[in-house]
Structure formats: C-alpha cells, structure tokens
Amino acid sequence: MAAVDTTAQSVTRVPQVLASKVERPSTGWTSWFTTTDHKKIGIMYLVTALVFFILGGVEALMIRLQLGAADNTLLSPQVYNALFTIHGTTMVFLFVVPIMAGFGNYLVPLMIGARDMAFPKLNALSYWMFLAGGVVFYASIFFSPPEMGWTAYTPLSEKAFSPGGGVDAWIFLAHLTGISSLVGSVNFYVTIANMRAPGMGWGRMPLFVWTILIYAILLILALPVIAAAVTMLLTDRHFGTNFFMPPDGDPLLWQHLFWFFGHPEVYIMILPAFGIVSEILPVFARKPIFGYKAIAAATVVIAFLGLLVWAHHMFTTPSPSVVLIFFMLSSFLIAIPTGVKIFNWIATLWRGTIVFKSPLLFAIAFLSLFLIGGISGIFLAIFPVDWQLHDTYFVVAHFHYVIVGGGVFAIFGGLYYWFPKISGRMPNERLAQVSLGFMYLGLTLTFLIQHSLGLDGMPRRIYEYQDIGNLELYNQISTVGSWFLGLGIVLSLYNFVRSAKKGAIAGPDPWLGNTLEWFTPSPPPQNNFDEVPRVRSIEPMKDIRRQVERQSGITSDDRELVSH
Amino acid sequence: MAPTATYPNPRRILIAAFALAALGLLAFTGVASADLLTPQSGGSPNADDIDTLYKIVLVLAFIIFFAVEGVLLYSIIKYRHRKGAVAAQIHGNTRLEIGWTIGAAVILVILGGVTFAMLPGIRNPPNSQANGYSGPGTEPIKFASAADRQPPNGRALRIAVNGQQYVWRYTYADGDKNRLNNVFAYNTMVVPTGTTVTLEIRAQDVIHSWWIPQLGGKFDAVPGHTNYTWFQIPEDKAGTVFRGQCAELCGRNHANMIAYVKAVTPEQFKLWLAAKKRSIDAANRDVIAQRKVLFPTAADKATQDSAVNPTP
Structure with missing residues (x-):
C-alpha cells in the first residue's frame, strides 16, 4: 500500500486505495471467538451457513433416494418425516436467512464506506445466537428429531400428537435464531441509517444495501409474531394453555400467525438475492443499472405487499370468500414489482458489453430460473387453481425454483463476486462454469418434473407412493437430477476452498466494480478505509476510477479483467 | 485482450445448459400423458372448470416465459463483450418502465377477470341430473350456512x-x-x-x-x-x-x-x-x-335364569 502522501494537495489529490492498519488485528484461532470485526463475523456467518447448507443438502439427497422408487422401504416414515422437517428448517432458518446476514455483515459497512457495524458487540452476539440455535436444533437428532414439518402445523405439533422433544428443539431454534436476526436487523438498520459515507444519500445507496435495509425491516416486523406463536405452542405443550386445540383453541390461528411470519420470510430470503443480482449485472454489463429508482422502489413495494399475502398459504382451509379473494388479489399485485425488477435486470444487460465471468453467469442463471418460480406462483395465487395444486409437488417445485433457482444461484453468484474481496484471491473460472452447468442441469431435472408430479396427484411429505400414472418415472428423473445439483454445488465449494489458497492474487478491484468495497485492499484491513472520497453517484468506484484516469493518465479500461 | 482468449467459449456451457433445459421441456411435452402439464379432471364439472382455468393461465404463462427468456437469451448473445464495443450508458427510460408496469398489471387484470368469470361454475353445485339419485339423504336442508353451498333446488x-x-x-x-x-x-x-x-x-x-x-x-x-x-x-x-x-x-x-x-x-x-x-x-x-345378556335388567335376569338354569 502506498503511504499517505501528506504533501499532496487536499482537493486535487488523486484518489487511491489508502488503508493503514490503525490497530494490530488479533490473529490465531481464539480471535474468531473474541472478534467483533464485521468482516470476521461475516465470514463466520457465511461458513457456518454453508455448513448447514451441506447438511440440508445431504438430507435432501436422502429424501430423493427414498422417493427414487415406488413403495420404497429404504427409510421408515419416522426417519423420512424427520428428514424433511430438518431439511426445511435448516434451509430457511440456518442457511438462506443467515447467509444473507453474512453477506450483509461483510459488505454493508464496506459498501457504505463505514469502518464497522454500528454495534460490533451486538453483531458478535447475533452470530453466536445463530450458531447456538443451529446446534440446539441439530442436537435433537440424537434424542427425538421433530417430525411435524418446518411449518409445525397444530394440532400435529401439539403434545398429544408429537410427544417427543423435537418440536421443543424446533421452538428453541426459532427463538434463538429469532433473537439473532432481531439483534442483527437493528444493527443493520442503525448502521445503514447513520454510517453512510459523505454524499451517499438514500438515492445513491447501493441496491444490495437497499435490500439488506428492507430485509432488516421485514425481520423486525415478522419475527415478533413467530416468537409469540412458538411461545404459545410451547405453553400449549407444557403449561396447560390451549391456544391451538379445539374446542377452545383454533388450529387456524397457528396458520395465520405462522404465515404472517412465514410469507415475509420468503421475501427476507429473496430480497437480498435480488440485491446481489442488482450489484453483479451492471458491473459485468459495463453499464449502469437500468432504472435504479424503480428497482429500489420495487424492493420497498414487494416488502410492503409481502406483509399482506400470508393467507395465500391457506386457500384450502375453511375460510370466507372475501379472504380468498383478498389474498388472491394481493398476491397478484406482488407480481407487478417483481416483474418490474426482472425487466429492469434484462434491460441492464441490453446494449451492454457483457463480460462472462462466473458471477455474471450465476446471475443470468438466476434470472432464467427465478422467472419460472415467479410464473408458477401466478398459478398458485389463483385460489381455485390452487385447490388442485396446494400441498402437492407443484408447490414443492415452485418454491424450490424460487429459493434454489432464485436464492441459491444468487448466493453463489455473490460468493464468486465477493470471493476475491474476502480471500484476496480469484476463484477458478473454469471450475465455476462446470459447477454452474451441473447446478443448472441438476436443478432443471430435479424440479421441473416436480410440477408434473403434483399435477399427476402426488402430495407433499409422503414417504412412499404407489406407481400410479407416471409417478415413478417422474420421481426417478427428479432423483437423478438431485445428484447433478449436489455435484455442482460441491464443485463450487471445492473451488472456494482451493482458490483461497491457490487462486491468483486479486488486487483491490479485480472486476472493475462500482461500489466502495472495491476501494480498499483485498482482504480489507481491520478498519476498512482510512478515508472515503465524497460519493457523487450510485457508482462511486467508477467515479474514482475516472478521476484516477483524468489525473494520472492511467486508464483503467486498458486493464482487462484479471485473467487466469 | 479479448475475453474469448482468456476463457475459451464461456457461453458454451450456458448455452448448453439452456439447450438441455429447453430440450427437457420439449421432451416432457412429447410424453403422451394428460397430466404432464395440466391437473387431473374428468370426474366432475368443477374439476373440469379448474382444468380449463388452469389451461388459460398456462397459455399466458408460456407466452410470458418464452418472451422473457427469449429477450434474455438475445441480450446475452447480442451484447456479449467484443473488442471495441462500448456499453450504452443508459440509466433508465421512464416511459418504457411505466409501460411494462402497466403491461404486467393488464395481464393480471385479465387473469383476475377470467377467474371471477369461472368461479361460480367451480364453487356453486348444479342441480342433479334428471335421472340422478333422489332417495333418502337428498332432502333439502333448511338452514345452510353461506359456506355450505347447495344446488339451486336444494337437493343433493x-x-x-x-x-x-x-x-x-x-x-x-x-x-x-x-x-x-x-x-x-x-x-x-x-x-x-x-x-x-x-x-x-x-x-x-x-x-x-x-x-x-x-x-x-x-x-x-x-x-x-x-x-x-x-x-x-x-x-x-x-x-x-x-x-x-x-x-x-x-x-x-x-x-x-x-x-x-x-x-x-x-x-x-x-x-x-x-x-x-x-x-x-x-x-x-x-x-x-347381546346387551340383554351382558348387562341384563332385573326382568331380563329372571327370564334368563329360568332359561339357562332351570330350577331343580
């Protein structure tokens, strides 16, 4: 790093990456337990979430193996029910939501030009609560794993029908990860509201930061509801209350409370994925994001509408017509801002000069797959059609297209995009392409045919089925696909592990990024930046590069993307 | 340096994956199965109506799907990085953005309209056929709730x-x-x-x-x-x-x-x-x-005793 040129003129000074290590960062393995550095916590979040992702993936492969043949006896119904319960809970509570917190932790301070989160100690608390939630939940597999599904519908999850401690472990997980996310969300909100670099008004904030802000607000709104609901379930189970059991209680109350949290949770998972894609596309299309304001506004509108669609999960319950119609129309409305986002992303590519690096490939895969999940959502929003599709494999296909095709592909795009910043080294492009190919093919084989499984009459959450219609054929296609998907994911994870040691040195700004995290060494020092230039647009790093060109004569466009 | 030189045919994998996915889609449509793309029906008018409604949505869905994926595919092929190419520095286009927002809304209004038009046929039971069953169990009920929909003549x-x-x-x-x-x-x-x-x-x-x-x-x-x-x-x-x-x-x-x-x-x-x-x-x-044998009343007992154990 160049030392600060103290003699330079204060106004016309050429901006350069400046970051002297003000404080000697602690090293060694104990530093991971004591750290309050947002980057270290971010890395711990990312790694822990990926470990849970692997566990959830293994559970998914076991589920697919059991369904690979009609009338299969590989797994008992008890084990099968435990597997899909733990799989669903893991992927939602222990993978997608926390990995977004990991990205947020690592990137939000860097992207807004801050030196850390507003409350570094709360940040550490947030991570350890998340880890504790995961450990408590997984410990239940040695005693009595939960078998009631991740939605924990009452009365099945009540003591009378689920006497084991698995449900209680699940309740404990919901509380611990809930506290973790609440603490983290307050931290994100305060950080984003107060610690942005000079000149970074709301209208110049990176779109990823916008989505983390909305993610935090949604979590703050939705988590108290699930916290209350699981507490009521706990008192029902152990302290003699009767909230969810007839004749005095009502099982539908649970569904309303659960989905009032559960549907915003979908947007909590997918909005940061939208943010990641909104960061990647303009960088690799070499073109500003198309319709910045529309995308930011669409994020806010989706979040608002996302709070008003929960009962579309309940179209088959005994509910009045007005409820069905309201929630059908509100679900329709949410398709508009979502469509706007997709159109804006494609328009960002339009007339660009697209550089096909791994982050962009994953972002394009995200676009093409998430679209399918969005379209199948329209079928499900129309409640008479949902009467046929609800609780079948069509729904399983739909939400896996959204959460894997949307969420996971964006997450992997983000991992490839920020890997050089986090590790200081470049990922292997060839391996990334092969991985993406397997993931894309695997996802399509696994989940496209599941639409047909549902249409052919296969409900969710059944441990065995008779070979009626084409059920066995469709299931076999899906099972084969799941192994391709798994292989693709393993290849990318291997890529990260290998490249962290052997990858080419990245330098501060290998992709020619637009945002401030690239205006610091890779990996960044503990204090991130000594100084951040005034932000003048939504692409401060592009401005900085231009200023460097103007003042130093070195054009950064001469420098192609780092090649390998 | 041209990108093709640094990482040979990066498009190939993406295009291959796209092609395979599209082929998969075509292969599925080729299978002669009624329930590959549509819900089951044929047993009742409401199932048939849901099937029809589903098919209308399916047609619209395919149009949107192919249009959007088509434009996406076209953009990434046409606007891939070439030597000397300059990206258009466009920040947005308000008229275009308002246009596609309205376009999306119009599609949903159409879907809503079709749904409401078909809803009565799906939810309201018709009268039984002339030669349907009309014996015990089909008497009209007097107080049906709003949710408990009955045929116009009340007989089901x-x-x-x-x-x-x-x-x-x-x-x-x-x-x-x-x-x-x-x-x-x-x-x-x-x-x-x-x-x-x-x-x-x-x-x-x-x-x-x-x-x-x-x-x-x-x-x-x-x-x-x-x-x-x-x-x-x-x-x-x-x-x-x-x-x-x-x-x-x-x-x-x-x-x-x-x-x-x-x-x-x-x-x-x-x-x-x-x-x-x-x-x-x-x-x-x-x-x-049986109850008389197992749990006899006093009267039953008397007759039973005389029958089973005649007085010596």
Missing part, C-alpha cells in the same frame, strides 16, 4: 367426511334422525352418478385434507371447523373408482391415508344404501340382544 346427496389418523370415514344422511344410526363407510365412498354430492369435511384429531384430483380441488379437514365441497360424476362414469389421498401432513402414515370414490348408477346406489341400512339395523338388533 349429503355425505359427512371425517378425517382421522389415518383413515377417512363417510357418513350418509340416510334420513334417520339419529346420526349414530346413519349408514357409514371407511376408505371407499360409494356415490351415485348424475347426482350432486355435497361434502361436509371435518377432522377429529389433526388436520387432514380431502383430495380426489379428478373430482376437484382439495379441502382441509380442520378440527373444530367444517369445510365444504361438492362433485357430480357424469353418468357414463358408473363403475369408475376415483383415487385420492390425504394432502396435509397428518403424522407418520400420512402417505397411507388413501381415499377412493366409487361411482355407481343411482339404482345400484339405492340398493347399496338399503343393504347397508339393513345391516346396520340388524347389527343394532344384535347389540340389543
């Missing part, structure tokens, strides 16, 4: 469906005021063709969901609530057995909670119902006789 065969771990029980309103004496059956529901059948769906332990795909949508059986649906099997389907199964996780053997609906002619149904009724009456008489 009423069956109470009860879900319990892991079996379905059907109770027929056979005219007997004492519901404990009503005809009932487990697993297989026998129904007359050409007759509107209305179901009252309940559960006694956990939530279950009643679903016979060919007879229409699914309706949850929730403890403490009653859910309603109906079907009317066409006359030419007499002898058909429709299969379905519980669609809401209800415990370990959720997968084995199968339901059958067997369609018979109204005449056969009348005979079946009468035979069931007779056997229930006979069973009741047997129970009364």
Whole structure:
C-alpha cells in the first residue's frame, strides 16, 4: 500500500486505495471467538451457513433416494418425516436467512464506506445466537428429531400428537435464531441509517444495501409474531394453555400467525438475492443499472405487499370468500414489482458489453430460473387453481425454483463476486462454469418434473407412493437430477476452498466494480478505509476510477479483467 | 485482450445448459400423458372448470416465459463483450418502465377477470341430473350456512367426511334422525352418478385434507371447523373408482391415508344404501340382544335364569 502522501494537495489529490492498519488485528484461532470485526463475523456467518447448507443438502439427497422408487422401504416414515422437517428448517432458518446476514455483515459497512457495524458487540452476539440455535436444533437428532414439518402445523405439533422433544428443539431454534436476526436487523438498520459515507444519500445507496435495509425491516416486523406463536405452542405443550386445540383453541390461528411470519420470510430470503443480482449485472454489463429508482422502489413495494399475502398459504382451509379473494388479489399485485425488477435486470444487460465471468453467469442463471418460480406462483395465487395444486409437488417445485433457482444461484453468484474481496484471491473460472452447468442441469431435472408430479396427484411429505400414472418415472428423473445439483454445488465449494489458497492474487478491484468495497485492499484491513472520497453517484468506484484516469493518465479500461 | 482468449467459449456451457433445459421441456411435452402439464379432471364439472382455468393461465404463462427468456437469451448473445464495443450508458427510460408496469398489471387484470368469470361454475353445485339419485339423504336442508353451498333446488346427496389418523370415514344422511344410526363407510365412498354430492369435511384429531384430483380441488379437514365441497360424476362414469389421498401432513402414515370414490348408477346406489341400512339395523338388533345378556335388567335376569338354569 502506498503511504499517505501528506504533501499532496487536499482537493486535487488523486484518489487511491489508502488503508493503514490503525490497530494490530488479533490473529490465531481464539480471535474468531473474541472478534467483533464485521468482516470476521461475516465470514463466520457465511461458513457456518454453508455448513448447514451441506447438511440440508445431504438430507435432501436422502429424501430423493427414498422417493427414487415406488413403495420404497429404504427409510421408515419416522426417519423420512424427520428428514424433511430438518431439511426445511435448516434451509430457511440456518442457511438462506443467515447467509444473507453474512453477506450483509461483510459488505454493508464496506459498501457504505463505514469502518464497522454500528454495534460490533451486538453483531458478535447475533452470530453466536445463530450458531447456538443451529446446534440446539441439530442436537435433537440424537434424542427425538421433530417430525411435524418446518411449518409445525397444530394440532400435529401439539403434545398429544408429537410427544417427543423435537418440536421443543424446533421452538428453541426459532427463538434463538429469532433473537439473532432481531439483534442483527437493528444493527443493520442503525448502521445503514447513520454510517453512510459523505454524499451517499438514500438515492445513491447501493441496491444490495437497499435490500439488506428492507430485509432488516421485514425481520423486525415478522419475527415478533413467530416468537409469540412458538411461545404459545410451547405453553400449549407444557403449561396447560390451549391456544391451538379445539374446542377452545383454533388450529387456524397457528396458520395465520405462522404465515404472517412465514410469507415475509420468503421475501427476507429473496430480497437480498435480488440485491446481489442488482450489484453483479451492471458491473459485468459495463453499464449502469437500468432504472435504479424503480428497482429500489420495487424492493420497498414487494416488502410492503409481502406483509399482506400470508393467507395465500391457506386457500384450502375453511375460510370466507372475501379472504380468498383478498389474498388472491394481493398476491397478484406482488407480481407487478417483481416483474418490474426482472425487466429492469434484462434491460441492464441490453446494449451492454457483457463480460462472462462466473458471477455474471450465476446471475443470468438466476434470472432464467427465478422467472419460472415467479410464473408458477401466478398459478398458485389463483385460489381455485390452487385447490388442485396446494400441498402437492407443484408447490414443492415452485418454491424450490424460487429459493434454489432464485436464492441459491444468487448466493453463489455473490460468493464468486465477493470471493476475491474476502480471500484476496480469484476463484477458478473454469471450475465455476462446470459447477454452474451441473447446478443448472441438476436443478432443471430435479424440479421441473416436480410440477408434473403434483399435477399427476402426488402430495407433499409422503414417504412412499404407489406407481400410479407416471409417478415413478417422474420421481426417478427428479432423483437423478438431485445428484447433478449436489455435484455442482460441491464443485463450487471445492473451488472456494482451493482458490483461497491457490487462486491468483486479486488486487483491490479485480472486476472493475462500482461500489466502495472495491476501494480498499483485498482482504480489507481491520478498519476498512482510512478515508472515503465524497460519493457523487450510485457508482462511486467508477467515479474514482475516472478521476484516477483524468489525473494520472492511467486508464483503467486498458486493464482487462484479471485473467487466469 | 479479448475475453474469448482468456476463457475459451464461456457461453458454451450456458448455452448448453439452456439447450438441455429447453430440450427437457420439449421432451416432457412429447410424453403422451394428460397430466404432464395440466391437473387431473374428468370426474366432475368443477374439476373440469379448474382444468380449463388452469389451461388459460398456462397459455399466458408460456407466452410470458418464452418472451422473457427469449429477450434474455438475445441480450446475452447480442451484447456479449467484443473488442471495441462500448456499453450504452443508459440509466433508465421512464416511459418504457411505466409501460411494462402497466403491461404486467393488464395481464393480471385479465387473469383476475377470467377467474371471477369461472368461479361460480367451480364453487356453486348444479342441480342433479334428471335421472340422478333422489332417495333418502337428498332432502333439502333448511338452514345452510353461506359456506355450505347447495344446488339451486336444494337437493343433493349429503355425505359427512371425517378425517382421522389415518383413515377417512363417510357418513350418509340416510334420513334417520339419529346420526349414530346413519349408514357409514371407511376408505371407499360409494356415490351415485348424475347426482350432486355435497361434502361436509371435518377432522377429529389433526388436520387432514380431502383430495380426489379428478373430482376437484382439495379441502382441509380442520378440527373444530367444517369445510365444504361438492362433485357430480357424469353418468357414463358408473363403475369408475376415483383415487385420492390425504394432502396435509397428518403424522407418520400420512402417505397411507388413501381415499377412493366409487361411482355407481343411482339404482345400484339405492340398493347399496338399503343393504347397508339393513345391516346396520340388524347389527343394532344384535347389540340389543347381546346387551340383554351382558348387562341384563332385573326382568331380563329372571327370564334368563329360568332359561339357562332351570330350577331343580
């Protein structure tokens, strides 16, 4: 790093990456337990979430193996029910939501030009609560794993029908990860509201930061509801209350409370994925994001509408017509801002000069797959059609297209995009392409045919089925696909592990990024930046590069993307 | 340096994956199966209407799908980085953005309109056919709730469906005021063709969901609530057995909670119902006789004692 040129003129000074290590960062393995550095916590979040992702993936492969043949006896119904319960809970509570917190932790301070989160100690608390939630939940597999599904519908999850401690472990997980996310969300909100670099008004904030802000607000709104609901379930189970059991209680109350949290949770998972894609596309299309304001506004509108669609999960319950119609129309409305986002992303590519690096490939895969999940959502929003599709494999296909095709592909795009910043080294492009190919093919084989499984009459959450219609054929296609998907994911994870040691040195700004995290060494020092230039647009790093060109004569466009 | 030199044919993998996915889609459509792309139907008008509504949505969905994926594919091929190419520094286009927002809204308004137009046919049961069943159990009920939709003439065969771990029980309103004496059956529901059948769906332990795909949508059986649906099997389907199964996780053997609906002619149904009724009456008489032996009253005791142990 160049030392600060103290003699330079204060106004016309050429901006350069400046970051002297003000404080000697602690090293060694104990530093991971004591750290309050947002980057270290971010890395711990990312790694822990990926470990849970692997566990959830293994559970998914076991589920697919059991369904690979009609009338299969590989797994008992008890084990099968435990597997899909733990799989669903893991992927939602222990993978997608926390990995977004990991990205947020690592990137939000860097992207807004801050030196850390507003409350570094709360940040550490947030991570350890998340880890504790995961450990408590997984410990239940040695005693009595939960078998009631991740939605924990009452009365099945009540003591009378689920006497084991698995449900209680699940309740404990919901509380611990809930506290973790609440603490983290307050931290994100305060950080984003107060610690942005000079000149970074709301209208110049990176779109990823916008989505983390909305993610935090949604979590703050939705988590108290699930916290209350699981507490009521706990008192029902152990302290003699009767909230969810007839004749005095009502099982539908649970569904309303659960989905009032559960549907915003979908947007909590997918909005940061939208943010990641909104960061990647303009960088690799070499073109500003198309319709910045529309995308930011669409994020806010989706979040608002996302709070008003929960009962579309309940179209088959005994509910009045007005409820069905309201929630059908509100679900329709949410398709508009979502469509706007997709159109804006494609328009960002339009007339660009697209550089096909791994982050962009994953972002394009995200676009093409998430679209399918969005379209199948329209079928499900129309409640008479949902009467046929609800609780079948069509729904399983739909939400896996959204959460894997949307969420996971964006997450992997983000991992490839920020890997050089986090590790200081470049990922292997060839391996990334092969991985993406397997993931894309695997996802399509696994989940496209599941639409047909549902249409052919296969409900969710059944441990065995008779070979009626084409059920066995469709299931076999899906099972084969799941192994391709798994292989693709393993290849990318291997890529990260290998490249962290052997990858080419990245330098501060290998992709020619637009945002401030690239205006610091890779990996960044503990204090991130000594100084951040005034932000003048939504692409401060592009401005900085231009200023460097103007003042130093070195054009950064001469420098192609780092090649390998 | 040209990007092609640094990483040979990066598009190839993406295009191959796209092509494979598209091929997969085509292969699926090639399979001659009715239920590959559409829900099951054919057993009842409401199932047929849902199928029609679904197909309308499917056509729109395919148009949107191919249009959007097409533009995406075109952009990434046409605007890939080439030497000397300069990206257009566009920040947005308000008219275009307003345009596609309205476009998306219009599509949804159309879908909403079609749904509302088709809703009555799906939800409101029609009258039974002229030669449908009209015996015991089809008497009009006086006080139906708004959710409990009945045919215009009020005459439908009423069956109470009860879900319990892991079996379905059907109770027929056979005219007997004492519901404990009503005809009932487990697993297989026998129904007359050409007759509107209305179901009252309940559960006694956990939530279950009643679903016979060919007879229409699914309706949850929730403890403490009653859910309603109906079907009317066409006359030419007499002898058909429709299969379905519980669609809401209800415990370990959720997968084995199968339901059958067997369609018979109204005449056969009348005979079946009468035979069931007779056997229930006979069973009741047997129970009364047994009760006299097991739990005798003083009078019974006297006659029994004299019969079994004659006084020496």
